[in-house]
Amino acid sequence: MLHLKSLEVTNFGPFKGKQRVELADDAGVSIFYGENMRGKTSLLNAIRFALFGTVLGRGRRNTPFGKLINIEAQSEGERNFEVSLELSHAGGDYRLTRMGKPIPGQADDYIATAYLERGGHILSPEQMAMELERILPKDIARFFLFDGELLQEYEDLLHGDSNMGPSISAAIERILGLPKLTGARDSAKAATDRAETALALAAQGDQKTREFGNQLQNLAAEREVLTADLSRLEQELEALRGKKAAIEDDMRRRERLTTLIDKRDRLLADLEKAEVQLAQSSAKLTLAMAPAWAALIRPRLTSAVQQLRLREESLQTAVTRAQVLHSLAHGQDPTCPTCLRALNAGDQETLRNRANEAKEDGGEANQRELATVRRRLDALESQLAVSNPEALRILWSGHEALSNNIYAIKAEIEEIGRNLLEGSEAELRGLRRDYDSVVRQMVVVEDGSAKTQDALQQNNTYRENIQRRLAKLAGSEMDKERRRRDRANSVYELFKAAVDVYREELRKRVEADASKFFREMTTESDYTGLSINESYGLTILHRTQGPIAIRSAGAEHVVALSLVAALQNNAPLRGPIFIDSPFGRLDGGHRKRIIATLPKMADQIVLLVYEDELPTKLARETLAGDLRSEWTLERVTALHTRIANR
Amino acid sequence: MADDEKINRGAKLQDIVEKIRAERFPQVSRDLMLAMLQLHAEADRPENLSRKVDEALAAADKEAG
Numbered sequence: 001m002l003h004l005k006s007l008e009v010t011n012f013g014p015f016k017g018k019q020r021v022e023l024a025d026d027a028g029v030s031i032f033y034g035e036n037m038r039g040k041t042s043l044l045n046a047i048r049f050a051l052f053g054t055v056l057g058r059g060r061r062n063t064p065f066g067k068l069i070n071i072e073a074q075s076e077g078e079r080n081f082e083v084s085l086e087l088s089h090a091g092g093d094y095r096l097t098r099m100g101k102p103i104p105g106q107a108d109d110y111i112a113t114a115y116l117e118r119g120g121h122i123l124s125p126e127q128m129a130m131e132l133e134r135i136l137p138k139d140i141a142r143f144f145l146f147d148g149e150l151l152q153e154y155e156d157l158l159h160g161d162s163n164m165g166p167s168i169s170a171a172i173e174r175i176l177g178l179p180k181l182t183g184a185r186d187s188a189k190a191a192t193d194r195a196e197t198a199l200a201l202a203a204q205g206d207q208k209t210r211e212f213g214n215q216l217q218n219l220a221a222e223r224e225v226l227t228a229d230l231s232r233l234e235q236e237l238e239a240l241r242g243k244k245a246a247i248e249d250d251m252r253r254r255e256r257l258t259t260l261i262d263k264r265d266r267l268l269a270d271l272e273k274a275e276v277q278l279a280q281s282s283a284k285l286t287l288a289m290a291p292a293w294a295a296l297i298r299p300r301l302t303s304a305v306q307q308l309r310l311r312e313e314s315l316q317t318a319v320t321r322a323q324v325l326h327s328l329a330h331g332q333d334p335t336c337p338t339c340l341r342a343l344n345a346g347d348q349e350t351l352r353n354r355a356n357e358a359k360e361d362g363g364e365a366n367q368r369e370l371a372t373v374r375r376r377l378d379a380l381e382s383q384l385a386v387s388n389p390e391a392l393r394i395l396w397s398g399h400e401a402l403s404n405n406i407y408a409i410k411a412e413i414e415e416i417g418r419n420l421l422e423g424s425e426a427e428l429r430g431l432r433r434d435y436d437s438v439v440r441q442m443v444v445v446e447d448g449s450a451k452t453q454d455a456l457q458q459n460n461t462y463r464e465n466i467q468r469r470l471a472k473l474a475g476s477e478m479d480k481e482r483r484r485r486d487r488a489n490s491v492y493e494l495f496k497a498a499v500d501v502y503r504e505e506l507r508k509r510v511e512a513d514a515s516k517f518f519r520e521m522t523t524e525s526d527y528t529g530l531s532i533n534e535s536y537g538l539t540i541l542h543r544t545q546g547p548i549a550i551r552s553a554g555a556e557h558v559v560a561l562s563l564v565a566a567l568q569n570n571a572p573l574r575g576p577i578f579i580d581s582p583f584g585r586l587d588g589g590h591r592k593r594i595i596a597t598l599p600k601m602a603d604q605i606v607l608l609v610y611e612d613e614l615p616t617k618l619a620r621e622t623l624a625g626d627l628r629s630e631w632t633l634e635r636v637t638a639l640h641t642r643i644a645n646r
Numbered sequence: 647m648a649d650d651e652k653i654n655r656g657a658k659l660q661d662i663v664e665k666i667r668a669e670r671f672p673q674v675s676r677d678l679m680l681a682m683l684q685l686h687a688e689a690d691r692p693e694n695l696s697r698k699v700d701e702a703l704a705a706a707d708k709e710a711g
Contacts, residue, residue, distance in 0.1 A: 177659065183686035187699045194700065480707075487674070487710075488703055491682060494671040498663040505662060 002135055002575030003604055004047075005086040011073040012049070012081045013042030014641040021643055024628035027603035031619055032643075033611055034633030039641040040608035043633075044145055044580045050083040050098045052138045053112050065100040065110035072639045089135045094118050096132070136575055140175040142168075143567055147580035151560035152553065154537075166241065169535040176506050177572040178499070185495035192492050193227075195485035196220060196463070202478045203470055209478065212470045219463045226456045233449040240442045247435045254428055261425055264416040271409045274402060281399040288395055294387030301387075305380045308373050315370040322363040325355045506570065507532050513566035514538055514559075520597045521558050523589040530562060538563055554585045561594060565601040576604035583613045592622055599626040659683075678706040 006022045009015040014037075023030055034040045045055045049068070057063040069081045082099040098114035116128040123131060142150055153168065173179070197220045203213030251258065294301070328334045329351035334343045343351070471482070515529030518540075530538040531547060538559050540548040551559070561582070568574060583591045591614065598605050607614065620627060630646040660683060667679050681702040685695060692698050 180659065180683065180686050181663070184682040187686065187695060188682065190696060191699050191703055194696075195703075483710075484703060484707055487678075487706060490671050490674045491678065491703070494663070494667055494674050494679065495682065497666050497670065501666060502659060502662050505658075 001603065002087060002089045002573075004576045004606075005088060006084075007043075007046065008082075008084040009043075009046050010080075010082040010084075011070040011078050012046050012068060012083055013070065014039040014639060015042065015046075015643065016070045016073050016636070016640040019643045021631065023604070023606070026628060027599070028626045028628035029598055029605040029607060029623050030629045030631070031607045031609060031614070031627070032631045032633060033609060033614075033616070033646075034641070035610050035635075037638075038633040038635060040610075040633065041147070041580055043608060044147070044578055046083045047085065047578060048141070048145055049100075049112070050085045050096050050114075051132065051136055052141065053098060053114065054138075065112055066102070066108050068100055068110070070639065072637065087135065092118055094131070094135070136573075137174065139171050140573070142171060143175055143564055143571075143577075144575050145578045146564070148557065148582060148584055151557050151564075151582070154556070154560040154563055166535070167245070172510075172536045172567060173503070173506075175567050175571045175573060176510070178503065178506065181495055181499045181502055185492060185499055188488055188492035188495055192485060192488040193220070193223070195481060195488045199467075199470075199478065199481040199485050202481045206473075206478065209470055209473050212466050212473075215466050216463065216470070219459055219466070223456065223459050223463070226452055226459060230449060230452045230456065233445055233452060237442065237445045237449060240438055240445060244435065244438045244442065247431055247438060251428075251431055251435070254424075254431070257420065257424055257428055260416050260419055261428065264413055264420075267409050267413050267416070271406065271413070274406045274409060278399070278402045278406060281395070281402055285395050285399055288392055291383075291386040292392060294383055295389045295392070298384065298387050298389070301380055301384050305377060305384065308377050308380070312370065312373045312377065315366050315373060318366045319363070319370055322355070322358050322366070325351055325358060329355045507534075507536065509570050510536060510563070510566045511538075513569045514562040515541075517565040517597060517601070518558065518562040520600075521562060521590065521594045523587075523593060530559065536563070554587065554590065557582070557585055558590060558594070561601075565597070568602050574602065576606060577602045578606045578608065580608045581610065581613060582607065583609065592618065595619060595622045599623070675706050675709065677709070678702055681705075 003025070004023055005025070006020060008018065008020040010018045032040060032043060045063075045068075049055050055063040055065075055068060057067075069078070073081075080099055080101045082097060084095065084097040087094045087096065095117040096114065097116075098112055100110045100112045103109045103111050114128065116123045116131060118131065136144065173182075197217070200213050200216035200220055203209040203216060205213070324337065328336075328343060329348055334348065335341065336343060470478070511530060511532035514532070518527070518530050518538075526543045527540050527548075528543050529541050531541055532538055540551060540555065540559065542548055564577070568577070583594070586594065595614070595618070598607075616630070619630075632644045632646055634642045634644050636642050660680075663679060663683065664676065667674055667676065682699070685692065685698050685702065
């Protein structure tokens with residue numbers, strides 16, 4: 001079992017000068033408290049740097065070594081930084097030291113060198129590499145050194161189309177010790193192939209079987225080429241999957257940026273439409289504005305129309321009256337239209353005199369004036385109609401609304417532009433192009449791989465056919481080689497079957513243990529456990545509803561911690577767990593239960609937390625006798641943190 | 647977890663292989679199976695693995711006569 005006994009950092013990240021932390025030998029939990037920007041992640045990175053010679057920055061990108069030296073120390077003339085770990089593993093004591101120093105002549109470029117002492121003796125670089133691989137292989141480090149971002153990745157195990165999933169599954173099988181079986185299986189396969197080549201050579205030595213021997217050897221040579229091709233294609237595919245996963249990861253992190261760019265593109269389309277509408281509205285307004293001057297004289301026009309209407313009415317009355325008089329004065333047996341009395345000749349004479357007087361008074365003139373008044377009324381009313389200020393107001397208001405909308409869209413586009421960092425958009429578009437290109441390459445490689453597999457299958461069929469015919473032609477040397485081939489093949493079949501059985505066994509064990517830890521850690525009593533898929537992805541099970549398809553980020557953390565605990569429980573290789581800010585997304589209830597469960601997850605647990613995330617009182621009460629030590633990352637300056645024992 | 651429990655889990659892998667061997671591949675000797683497992687133990691994997699595997703197979707041939 002791996003145990004970290006001490007950590008010493010010199011001018012690494014925010015840790016200026018030499019600072020040393022001794023960790024307890026007994027099993028339990030150690031806690032480092034530090035607010036944001038005090039160096040919790042740097043401490044995790046110091047361990048990563050010492051063990052693997054890499055440091056992860058934001059977004060899981062490797063950080064250049066030149067960025068790791070303490071800035072204050074550097075400004076005071078220091079050039080090197082160093083991390084040293086004291087470890088115990090499988091009964092041996094180790095001291096691992098890795099330092100970074102500038103490459104001569106290139107002050108900004110750093111190189112890292114390391115040495116490993118075992119029992120006080122410095123090992124050769126080759127021995128060091130082997131020992132470190134034995135102590136803690138880099139590809140399973142994710143189960144020992146992790147943060148919330150890394151825990152979130154386990155969700156990928158639930159998605160068949162994810163590219164991160166297969167590499168995590170492989171790491172899980174690695175920590176669970178499956179490579180012991182897969183290695184034996186692959187070695188037995190290679191031994192079978194070698195035995196088959198030897199069999200072909202033996203067959204070539206005999207006159208009766210020479211032709212079969214030649215064919216077998218040719219097929220063996222072809223198989224070798226095909227196997228090498230397949231292996232190369234699989235490596236290419238693996239590299240492409242990794243690249244795709246990295247691009248997806250990058251794109252996920254830039255999700256906000258993507259949303260902003262998409263929104264801006266939508267706004268630009270809206271702006272284009274709004275500008276077309278504005279142009280149409282302007283054209284309508286131009287037309288409507290031509291007679292707009294008439295609106296200025298509208299009150300006078302209205303008054304003139306009113307006067308003319310009155311005049312029209314009085315003229316109409318006069319004209320009608322004259323017409324009635326005329327018809328009574330000259331008609332046969334006329335009757336008064338008012339009292340219906342029949343008029344006599346005397347009455348008609350009087351009426352004729354009156355009509356003549358009226359004629360002289362201007363009866364015809366009235367008719368002419370009435371016609372004139374009506375023409376003027378028509379002209380004035382049509383003028384009033386085109387000078388309608390209400391319609392103009394509606395047009396103006398629509399035009400203004402469109403203009404305001406355009407201003408608002410432009411302002412929003414400008415705001416988005418400010419949020420899009422310089423070059424970030426081009427980078428994102430580049431990422432999308434790269435993604436498409438990787439997907440296209442994957443299709444080509446997958447196609448090539450499928451064809452090669454077909455060819456290998458065909459090669460296998462031919463070989464089996466020849467071997468069957470060869471088996472009938474016995475020869476002592478051939479018999480010996482055939483027995484060897486058959487034995488190697490039986491060993492291969494044995495381990496192939498064992499891989500399948502053991503993999504299934506592991507899945508059951510991980511599912512059972514993860515469920516147990518999950519029930520201990522969750523506050524939701526209706527969740528009864530977790531179910532595992534082929535890739536070790538875990539789904540929460542509800543008491544009555546079965547699998548819960550969607551879960552929150554907080555639930556994801558609880559599930560991921562359950563998986564890590566189950567893996568630790570089933571791994572042949574065990575070691576300390578370092579967790580950076582693990583409780584940020586968890587409520588108080590879950591936090592408390594997880595803290596109480598931590599001592600069962602591994603013998604040595606180191607938490608890097610901020611005070612609000614894990615209050616000291618809560619940690620002390622919950623962990624009680626399992627709490628080994630407490631440290632504070634104290635601010636000296638913004639660029640200098642001191643590690644102080646509490 | 648106690649160390650002996652881990653040893654049991656390690657032993658379980660061997661038990662699984664042994665069970666399959668005994669039931670389905672009795673022609674593979676137990677010694678050969680154990681030798682293969684030993685050669686592929688992650689921490690102690692030898693550099694000349696192929697040769698060691700061939701030697702284990704040859705030893706099994708010899709034993710089988």
